[in-house]
Amino acid sequence: xxxxxxxxxxxxxxxxxxxxxxxxxxxxxxxxxxxxxxxxxxxxxxxxxxxxxxxxxxxxxxxxxxxxxxxxxxxxxxxxxxxxxxxxxxxxxxxxxxxxxxxxxxxxxxxxxxxxxxxxxxxxxxxxxxxxxxxxxxxxxxxxxxxxxxxxxxxxxxxxxxxxxxxxxxxxxxxxxxxxxxxxxxxxxxxxxxxxxxxxxxxxxxxxxxxxxxxxxxxxxxxxxxxxxxxxxxxxxxxxxxxxxxxxxxxxxxxxxxxxxxxxxxxxxxxxxxxxxxxxxxxxxxxxxxxxxxxxxxxxxxxxxxxxxxxxxxxxxxxxxxxxxxxxxxxxxxxxxxxxxxxxxxxxxxxxxxxxxxxxxxxxxxxxxxxxxxxxxxxxxxxxxxxxxxxxxxxxxxxxxxxxxxxxxx
Amino acid sequence: xxxxxxxxxxxxxxxxxxxxxxxxxxxxxxxxxxxxxxxxxxxxxxxxxxxxxxxxxxxxxxxxxxxxxxxxxxxxxxxxxxxxxxxxxxxxxxxxxxxxxxxxxxxxxxxxxxxxxxxxxxxxxxxxxxxxxxxxxxxxxxxxxxxxxxxxxxxxxxxxxxxxxxxxxxxxxxxxxxxxxxxxxxxxxxxxxxxxxxxxxxxxxxxxxxxxxxxxxxxxxxxxxxxxxxxxxxxxxxxxxxxxxxxxxxxxxxxxxxxxxxxxxxxxxxxxxxxxxxxxxxxxxxxxxxxxxxxxxxxxxxxxxxxxxxxxxxxxxxxxxxxxxxxxxxxxxxxxxxxxxxxxxxxxxxxxxxxxxxxxxxxxxxxxxxxxxxxxxxxxxxxxxxxxxxxxxxxxxxxxxxxxxxxxxx
Numbered sequence: 001x002x003x004x005x006x007x008x009x010x011x012x013x014x015x016x017x018x019x020x021x022x023x024x025x026x027x028x029x030x031x032x033x034x035x036x037x038x039x040x041x042x043x044x045x046x047x048x049x050x051x052x053x054x055x056x057x058x059x060x061x062x063x064x065x066x067x068x069x070x071x072x073x074x075x076x077x078x079x080x081x082x083x084x085x086x087x088x089x090x091x092x093x094x095x096x097x098x099x100x101x102x103x104x105x106x107x108x109x110x111x112x113x114x115x116x117x118x119x120x121x122x123x124x125x126x127x128x129x130x131x132x133x134x135x136x137x138x139x140x141x142x143x144x145x146x147x148x149x150x151x152x153x154x155x156x157x158x159x160x161x162x163x164x165x166x167x168x169x170x171x172x173x174x175x176x177x178x179x180x181x182x183x184x185x186x187x188x189x190x191x192x193x194x195x196x197x198x199x200x201x202x203x204x205x206x207x208x209x210x211x212x213x214x215x216x217x218x219x220x221x222x223x224x225x226x227x228x229x230x231x232x233x234x235x236x237x238x239x240x241x242x243x244x245x246x247x248x249x250x251x252x253x254x255x256x257x258x259x260x261x262x263x264x265x266x267x268x269x270x271x272x273x274x275x276x277x278x279x280x281x282x283x284x285x286x287x288x289x290x291x292x293x294x295x296x297x298x299x300x301x302x303x304x305x306x307x308x309x310x311x312x313x314x315x316x317x318x319x320x321x322x323x324x325x326x327x328x329x330x331x332x333x334x335x336x337x338x339x340x341x342x343x344x345x346x347x348x349x350x351x352x353x354x355x356x357x358x359x360x361x362x363x364x365x366x367x368x369x370x371x372x373x374x375x376x377x378x379x380x381x382x383x384x385x386x387x388x389x390x391x392x393x394x395x396x397x398x399x400x401x402x403x404x405x406x407x408x409x410x
Numbered sequence: 411x412x413x414x415x416x417x418x419x420x421x422x423x424x425x426x427x428x429x430x431x432x433x434x435x436x437x438x439x440x441x442x443x444x445x446x447x448x449x450x451x452x453x454x455x456x457x458x459x460x461x462x463x464x465x466x467x468x469x470x471x472x473x474x475x476x477x478x479x480x481x482x483x484x485x486x487x488x489x490x491x492x493x494x495x496x497x498x499x500x501x502x503x504x505x506x507x508x509x510x511x512x513x514x515x516x517x518x519x520x521x522x523x524x525x526x527x528x529x530x531x532x533x534x535x536x537x538x539x540x541x542x543x544x545x546x547x548x549x550x551x552x553x554x555x556x557x558x559x560x561x562x563x564x565x566x567x568x569x570x571x572x573x574x575x576x577x578x579x580x581x582x583x584x585x586x587x588x589x590x591x592x593x594x595x596x597x598x599x600x601x602x603x604x605x606x607x608x609x610x611x612x613x614x615x616x617x618x619x620x621x622x623x624x625x626x627x628x629x630x631x632x633x634x635x636x637x638x639x640x641x642x643x644x645x646x647x648x649x650x651x652x653x654x655x656x657x658x659x660x661x662x663x664x665x666x667x668x669x670x671x672x673x674x675x676x677x678x679x680x681x682x683x684x685x686x687x688x689x690x691x692x693x694x695x696x697x698x699x700x701x702x703x704x705x706x707x708x709x710x711x712x713x714x715x716x717x718x719x720x721x722x723x724x725x726x727x728x729x730x731x732x733x734x735x736x737x738x739x740x741x742x743x744x745x746x747x748x749x750x751x752x753x754x755x756x757x758x759x760x761x762x763x764x765x766x767x768x769x770x771x772x773x774x775x776x777x778x779x780x781x782x783x784x785x786x787x788x789x790x791x792x793x794x795x796x797x798x799x800x801x802x803x804x805x806x807x808x809x810x811x812x813x814x815x816x817x818x819x820x
Contacts, residue, residue: 019467056426057426057430057493058496058497061493062493065489068488068492068504068506069486075485076460076482079464079478083464083475087468093474094478099553143509145506
């Protein structure tokens with residue numbers, strides 16, 4: 001007998017039929033003798049409907065009242081799912097965020113969970129019942145309703161699992177697991193049975209949008225095993241775990257992420273002296289532009305070229321700021337392009353394997369793909385290339401690093 | 411400077427435009443220096459939408475989860491109204507039932523308010539702010555969300571006014587006050603400036619559906635002056651008060667109520683001995699049929715005729731039960747009709763004026779209207795007549811008792 005926290009997102013509870021389906025799933029786990037805590041989102045579309053009402057009234061609705069408003073979405077779902085479970089003879093009970101004892105700070109619309117008083121949920125579990133909790137919400141120290149920010153139901157699930165010491169936090173989504181890369185780009189992409197938190201973090205931030213990055217961080221910090229599964233298909237999904245798989249079979253590379261939303265800007269011929277990097281980047285961050293990769297190479301003539309990538313939406317803005325900086329620094333030239341993309345290979349196995357980078361670069365060179373920039377971390381190598389080569393690069397790397405699914409035999 | 415509790419029903423907050431209009435109204439009171447507590451219902455249609463979702467899942471959703479579900483309706487309204495007030499520069503703050511400190515018993519879907527801890531609302535009022543409370547809901551002793559039953563927002567308004575010692579509880583509706591009778595039947599019907607609680611109770615129970623009867627009882631018990639006003643038109647509405655108006659101008663009759671939903675059944679020739687009335691009525695109440703008027707006259711030959719009225723929906727059922735009782739009691743005959751209506755004249759002035767009844771009966775006789783049954787109370791005389799005479803009777807009485815509005819001079 002295990003204790004599972006099961007989180008169902010808005011699509012999974014998006015209609016009465018789907019809520020009934022979730023109730024079937026929960027009931028079958030409960031009947032196997034497991035203790036079940038369910039965390040749910042608002043029915044898909046509901047949060048947007050509520051935000052629309054607020055925006056009809058005010059361009060700048062106050063965050064406190066926004067949280068009072070949108071938190072009703074999950075409250076509707078917990079009531080409906082509890083009814084569906086009760087209809088099936090399951091002892092179920094709904095808990096709003098505050099009824100579940102979820103205490104947060106007072107940062108409306110992006111609150112952080114500070115503590116969970118599990119006593120009310122424990123009483124229901126001890127009575128053999130299923131606990132149905134409204135995700136995404138909590139209560140601050142002054143009895144104000146707070147929300148964790150959009151998609152925060154994942155975080156609720158993980159936090160509940162941590163507080164209750166659950167055996168697993170299962171995140172049900174509309175995909176059946178985490179893939180080695182996007183199957184729309186590489187048809188041979190494979191579902192991973194397991195992935196480490198570190199790998200997942202690198203992939204999440206790179207655009208594998210299966211899970212909210214905060215919930216993965218949270219799960220890693222509290223050592224809560226996380227499993228991503230499909231609400232609609234049966235299957236084991238992908239287990240996200242702290243354990244590195246040390247078996248011989250352990251692949252060097254776990255997955256390949258990519259991101260098309262990048263643009264690259266370069267300021268050329270700046271004096272290669274201390275403080276130059278900050279002189280370039282401070283005006284950028286003052287303009288609320290987030291910088292992703294930063295590359296600086298020493299140059300021979302006492303000046304250097306400084307390159308960084310930003311979100312494509314910030315490209316024009318970043319270029320303008322950089323031109324003004326170039327004037328001040330007496331730099332030679334500002335250039336840039338938004339026809340680029342970033343491709344990243346991720347894998348904890350990379351740590352102990354030299355040669356991943358050179359194999360990657362050789363693969364790209366064999367395809368005549370020019371590398372525009374490179375950064376590396378412990379478990380990741382990212383390159384910037386022209387966007388038109390994205391599919392070619394990802395497919396080639398996926399194949400060369402042995403990630404392709406074996407073809408099914410007829 | 412006064413403290414007003416203002417209650418706005420579902421129609422008054424039924425759209426964004428109407429919520430904006432309510433915000434204008436509240437702001438103007440607040441700007442006059444008054445302390446304002448607003449109690450609101452769910453936007454019209456919303457409660458039914460939520461109940462529909464529940465019924466899609468289950469024919470018998472559990473009352474606890476129904477309350478979790480439908481209480482979201484008012485929570486949406488408080489957030490939106492608070493935003494609309496804030497947009498107008500008014501310091502407003504929303505309170506769910508539990509945030510407002512409204513404690514109820516545990517009778518889900520029909521809970522009764524037991525206590526209100528006003529400290530959180532007081533803090534907001536003391537800070538010069540407007541309090542916006544979700545009507546219709548509260549919290550029981552075990553932290554469960556409860557609702558007061560449909561239309562219970564009136565009760566919330568009155569209970570808040572009582573707990574806060576408000577100067578007036580203002581109930582905003584889609585009518586501009588309480589009328590001497592239904593203007594659709596008597597075009598000359600007049601809005602009353604004032605009416606006593608007792609009169610209002612007699613009229614409410616007779617079908618003047620302006621206010622929930624429970625909220626009127628409650629207001630009378632806690633001596634909270636109640637005012638019914640229109641959300642859409644300006645005007646003073648009608649004040650419901652404990653004070654009887656002792657001025658010479660005080661009319662004997664305040665209003666005329668009527669009810670078409672009645673049916674009359676009679677059991678004839680039952681032995682005129684103690685215990686017969688209960689032998690007749692116990693099977694009726696066992697069948698959950700509510701009895702309205704009861705009339706029994708002594709008869710000369712040792713038997714009597716026993717008549718009572720029931721809701722028209724219960725007519726056939728009551729007849730059948732009565733036939734079975736007639737067999738047991740060896741009664742002579744059972745008769746009945748559902749082509750009747752009840753007309754009631756209400757007024758505290760009646761107490762000190764003999765002759766109201768005879769004037770009423772003479773008026774009806776002058777119109778050749780036969781009276782089928784009569785009951786009286788301290789401040790009310792009701793007659794049962796054939797339904798076809800309803801309009802004729804009400805118009806004649808309204809005119810004879812001086813209730814007609816004076817014609818406006820051109």
